[in-house]
Amino acid sequence: MELGFIGTGALTAAIVTGLKSLADNPVSILLSPRNEDIAASLASRYPDVRIASDNQAVLDNSETIMLAVRPQIAHDVLSALRFRRDHRLISLIATLSLKDIESLTVPAGHVTKALPMPMIAHRLGATIIYPPDQGAGALFGRLGKVIEVADAGEFDALSVATAxxxxxxxxxxxxxxxxxxxxxxxxxxxxxxxxxxxxxxxxxxxxxxxxxxxxxxxxxxxxxxxxxxxxxxxxxxxxxxxxxxxxxxxxxxxxxxx
Ligand SMILES: NC(=O)c1ccc[n+]([C@@H]2O[C@H](COP(=O)([O-])OP(=O)(O)OC[C@H]3O[C@@H](n4cnc5c(N)ncnc54)[C@H](OP(=O)(O)O)[C@@H]3O)[C@@H](O)[C@H]2O)c1
Missing domain, CATH: 1.10.3730.10 (ProC C-terminal domain-like)
Structure with missing residues (x-):
């Protein structure tokens, strides 16, 4: 199973670049085809980064998926997809709540929010995670500092600092x-x-x-x-x-x- 990304923009590029800068990073990555240029550039730089035919193909071939589209289109994009119960979703969409994402991704059983910063490409900075999640914590922990919080209000307040x-x-x-x-x-x-x-x-x-x-x-x-x-x-x-x-x-x- 690969690590999937829905939305291949600036943040996805930064995360993939950070992951691929690790000497011992065996994770294979499956990107959604948009943005075409960014996806092509990442796939040409790293042998184990592939571009899926469409968003659904990312879901069908991945268990852990990062949701990395802009909030303005998230509703349309996510509601058009078929999620599975065993999907583990990590939403990077800053302004959509955990409840919003959960309701758009039924029956996915496991949703976490994560907010990294662009410097993650250089394995610098911190990622906030809510609620605490072992998988997301381990993944982002290899790319910088991780701050996990159990309270949605605390996560929202910390998110403000990223502005x-x-x-x-x-x-x-x-x-x-x-x-x-x-x-x-x-x-x-x-x-x-x-x-x-x-x-x-x-x-x-x-x-x-x-x-x-x-x-x-x-x-x-x-x-x-x-x-x-x-x-x-x-x-x-x-x-x-x-x-x-x-x-x-x-x-x-x-x-x-x-
Ligand atoms: N950038 C950051 O530092 C940062 C930090 C924390 C959180 N975030 C959050 O992360 C998310 C992504 O941010 P970003 O900066 O990476 O934005 P971005 O550069 O605009 O990337 C989003 C990508 O989604 C693609 N897209 C558009 N329609 C799509 C569709 N139907 N299916 C799949 N992909 C589609 C876009 O492709 P096209 O270019 O072809 O339209 C675009 O490249 C946002 O929700 C943002 O709030 C960003």
Whole structure:
């Protein structure tokens, strides 16, 4: 039996690339034919990655299947398929609840939600899993950190954090364009920012007893330049606006339209 994927897009490509970068990864992979170019590229790179004739053929030849289509089409795609009771489904569809997926995939007996990040292609980052599942945990555990939660609300809240990547890069881009406007070469600015934020990213591990509030305080020397930027951004309500945006994503993920 192969590991099947319904939806061969950016995330599927990242997972397959991560899996195939393992020295001892015997798993054979069966992809749905869309996206045609991505599926063809993966199948040409790895001998044990095949493209099925259609979505149903993925189900018919796999026991564990990752559901990786966009939420907007998930209902139409999944309701057209015939699932089996012994299917083990791992839904990567961020905004569809476990109940939604279960009702669209009857009689499949086992559904788990997983939320990896694109860096899984390089076996970096973390995947959140709900509810805890040995198979999904073992699979994603080979590709980075795994955080399993037994509570749907906790999973939804953790999912909100995955909406912050683009803003993070915009933050870095703001620093980068400021530096280049002030005479720093593009490459030097990029290298410097990448090194700074890699080191800052390591701070929670190197200072395991410090929470994020304390790390912010530690780096904001009284009367210093970090304190000034933090104070000015706080005065502009930047962090409040950010938290409000997270609230909006949470409402979207949980379907709370109030
Ligand atoms: N990207 C991420 O970092 C990320 C992280 C966590 C969760 N997710 C979730 O993972 C899912 C996939 O995301 P993605 O970024 O990989 O999206 P994506 O790049 O748009 O990939 C989805 C793929 O589904 C294909 N597709 C369209 N209609 C189909 C059909 N009828 N049957 C089978 N496949 C079909 C599309 O092919 P065409 O190009 O031919 O239309 C597309 O390549 C989404 O639900 C998203 O919420 C993504």
């Amino acid at each position: 912050t990547y683009a803003s993070y890069f915009k933050y870095l881009e703001t620093i980068h364009s400021w530096l280049t406007r002030h005479g720093v070469g593009e490459g030097i600015a990029r290298d410097y920012i990448a090194s700074l934020f890699k080191a800052l990213g390591a701070a929670p591990e190197t200072s395991p007893d410090a929470d994020f509030r304390h790390l912010a305080q530690d780096y904001a020397t009284r009367g210093g330049i970090n304190e000034q930027v933090l104070r000015e951004l706080t005065a502009h309500n930047m962090f409040e606006a950010f938290a409000e945006s997270l609230d909006g994503i949470h409402r979207r993920i949980t379907g709370d339209t109030k």
